[in-house]
Amino acid sequence: MTRIGMLLAALVATAAGALAHAADKRYPLDSVKKIEVVEPSNRSVWENKDLLDCSDVVLTEDDVRYALRHIRRVTEKAFFSEKTERTGCSGGASVTFSNGKIIVIGVEPTGRINIFEADAKLEPTGAPESYYECGPCRTRKMILLQDAFDRADERRLKKLVAQGRVSSAEAELLLQKARSARKGP
Structure with a gap:
């Protein structure tokens, strides 16, 4: 297949895909x-x-x-x-x-x-x-909803601190880690 033929085939496939997902x-x-x-x-x-x-x-x-x-x-x-x-x-x-x-x-x-x-x-x-x-x-x-997720993390971690499962310092680190992970690279 020539380059033009491959290009046309790719364009047709792209257009068909776009229509299928309209x-x-x-x-x-x-x-x-x-x-x-x-x-x-x-x-x-x-x-x-x-x-x-x-x-x-x-x-x-x-x-x-x-x-x-x-x-x-x-x-x-x-x-x-x-x-x-x-x-x-x-x-x-x-x-x-x-x-x-x-x-x-x-x-x-x-x-x-x-x-x-x-x-x-x-x-x-x-x-x-x-x-x-x-x-x-x-x-x-x-x-x-980033703030909503942050509030949910805070609630979850406060519950763990109250149960004595993690320390306040560890909860703060986990909260920072969760926020960083959501924001991505």
């Missing part, structure tokens, strides 16, 4: 009429306060817009996989489009998103629920 066309951001955050912060039985306290996680209208722009559909099996990271925290919003369609969207800080179509009372319609993940949402939210 945001869901059923929910175009440019036709959003109204977004109402109905549940800014919710916790489930999965909440792990040592990792993140759900009261530190609040869904905003900007988060919903960002999610609609970047969501990538996944299978139900992938969404509920044991390998999928969960915090036990989520937020929910209703989104009304200019064509009258209403969806209810649940967003977790890990980028796990579920959507179902709803009627005016926000009750599910007959359409099946859809499952998504959003890597850019996760990155964006996790950057915004």
Whole structure:
């Protein structure tokens, strides 16, 4: 194969990959009429306060817009996989489009998103629920949540100091280490 042929093949593969990972066309951001955050912060039985306290996680209208722009559909099996990271925290919003369609969207800080179509009372319609993940949402939210993670680390380490499992000096070193690890190189 010639260099031009290989270049064309690479461009076609890249374009096909980009189309396969495009945001869901059923929910175009440019036709959003109204977004109402109905549940800014919710916790489930999965909440792990040592990792993140759900009261530190609040869904905003900007988060919903960002999610609609970047969501990538996944299978139900992938969404509920044991390998999928969960915090036990989520937020929910209703989104009304200019064509009258209403969806209810649940967003977790890990980028796990579920959507179902709803009627005016926000009750599910007959359409099946859809499952998504959003890597850019996760990155964006996790950057915004650095303080929340720091507070969770502090709570966890204070508990260990109170139990006598680590000293105050050792807890401080562990806290600095955790903060440095999250910030990366």
